[in-house]
Amino acid sequence: AQTVTQSQPEMSVQEAETVTLSCTYDTSESDYYLFWYKQPPSRQMILVIRQEAYKQQNATENRFSVNFQKAAKSFSLKISDSQLGDAAMYFCAYRSLLTQGGSEKLVFGKGTKLTVNP
Amino acid sequence: EPEVTQTPSHQVTQMGQEVILRCVPISNHLYFYWYRQILGQKVEFLVSFYNNEISEKSEIFDDQFSVERPDGSNFTLKIRSTKLEDSAMYFCASSGPRIYGYTFGSGTRLTVV
Numbered sequence: 001a002q003t004v005t006q007s008q009p010e011m012s013v014q015e016a017e018t019v020t021l022s023c024t025y026d027t028s029e030s031d032y033y034l035f036w037y038k039q040p041p042s043r044q045m046i047l048v049i050r051q052e053a054y055k056q057q058n059a060t061e062n063r064f065s066v067n068f069q070k071a072a073k074s075f076s077l078k079i080s081d082s083q084l085g086d087a088a089m090y091f092c093a094y095r096s097l098l099t100q101g102g103s104e105k106l107v108f109g110k111g112t113k114l115t116v117n118p
Numbered sequence: 119e120p121e122v123t124q125t126p127s128h129q130v131t132q133m134g135q136e137v138i139l140r141c142v143p144i145s146n147h148l149y150f151y152w153y154r155q156i157l158g159q160k161v162e163f164l165v166s167f168y169n170n171e172i173s174e175k176s177e178i179f180d181d182q183f184s185v186e187r188p189d190g191s192n193f194t195l196k197i198r199s200t201k202l203e204d205s206a207m208y209f210c211a212s213s214g215p216r217i218y219g220y221t222f223g224s225g226t227r228l229t230v231v
Contacts, residue, residue, distance in 0.1 A: 035219045043207055045161070045222035091161060095219075104149065104174050105163035106220065 002027045002094050006109035013082045014117050020067075021077045021112045023092030031097040034068065034075045035106070039089040048090070051075065053097075079114075087116045120144040124210050124223035131200055131230055139195045139226045141210030150193045151211040151220060152185065154178070161209070167193065200230045 003026045013019035025034070036048040051059045051068050058066050063083075067076045079086055092109040123142040131137050143150050152164040165175040167185055182204075184196045193212075197204055207227050211220035 033219070037219075037222075042224065043155075043227075044224040045209060045211075047219045047221070050219050093161075093219075104151070104166040104168075105176070106153075106161075107163075108161040110160045 002029075002032075002096070002107050004092050004094050004107050004109040006092055006112050008112045009110070010113045010115070012115040012117060013079070015082055015084060017082055018078060018080045019082055019114065021079075021090050021092075021114065023075045023077070023109055025073050025075065025092070025094050025107075027073070027094065029096055033095045033097070034066075035093040035095070036064070036066070036075075036077045037091045037093060037108075038086075039091060039111070040085075040087070045091075049077065082116050084116050084118060087114055089113050120221070122210055122212055122221050122223035124208075124226050126226060127224065128227045129229070131228070133202060133230055134199050136196065136198050137200055137228065139197075139208050139210075139228070141193045141195075141223055142191055143193055143210070143212030144214070144221055145191070147212035147214045147221075149173075149213045150185075150187070151213075152195045153209045153211065153222075154206040155209065155225075156203075156206045164195070197228075200228075202230050204228060205230045 005024045032053045034051045038046045038048050049061045063080045065078045089111045091111045093106045125140045150167040155161045165179045166173045186194050207225045209225045210223040213220045
């Protein structure tokens with residue numbers, strides 16, 4: 001079974017600075033998807049960014065980018081020019097590729113609470 | 119942007135009662151899911167639903183739980199005989215093309231007293 005580990009329970013960053021959240025995962029599959037979700041105090045789950053494992057290029061969405069290291073099974077999230085609205089829980093998640101008979105479900109890490117200081 | 123809608127946002131129920139949590143997935147999505155998050159813990163998969171049947175369920179999803187898509191738009195999670203440990207945030211999600219992530223609803227906070 002796949003597992004996702006987020007080793008940083010809490011992180012803080014100064015407004016306008018850059019912060020990197022870590023995520024590692026364990027799988028025997030060769031193709032899969034990885035996601036970062038944001039959960040603000042409202043507790044809604046918001047998709048931040050996704051990465052297909054077969055793509056070597058790191059995904060980028062505005063101020064959010066990932067460093068995907070497939071061999072190391074590492075998927076970190078970098079937030080540039082941090083804003084107060086970025087304060088939230090961030091969850092890393094893994095999903096199998098169904099064409100390989102994988103599971104539908106998302107496997108989540110335990111989350112990292114990000115605080116943005118003004 | 120299309121949304122997944124969940125109602126109610128908060129429900130309080132007495133232990134032993136039945137509750138139904140409701141969700142309206144995005145209209146052209148075909149795959150539907152329920153997850154739960156006990157306060158302060160990680161998000162856990164409960165069940166996935168496709169083509170009017172359960173496609174996968176977790177060990178949490180025992181006989182106490184059931185899902186239904188009664189009318190082609192709503193997707194419901196029924197919890198029979200609720201227990202204190204069922205108190206959690208319950209998220210509905212849907213997905214369309216499989217290469218994309220899910221779209222989650224805003225959740226229903228269930229409190230069992």
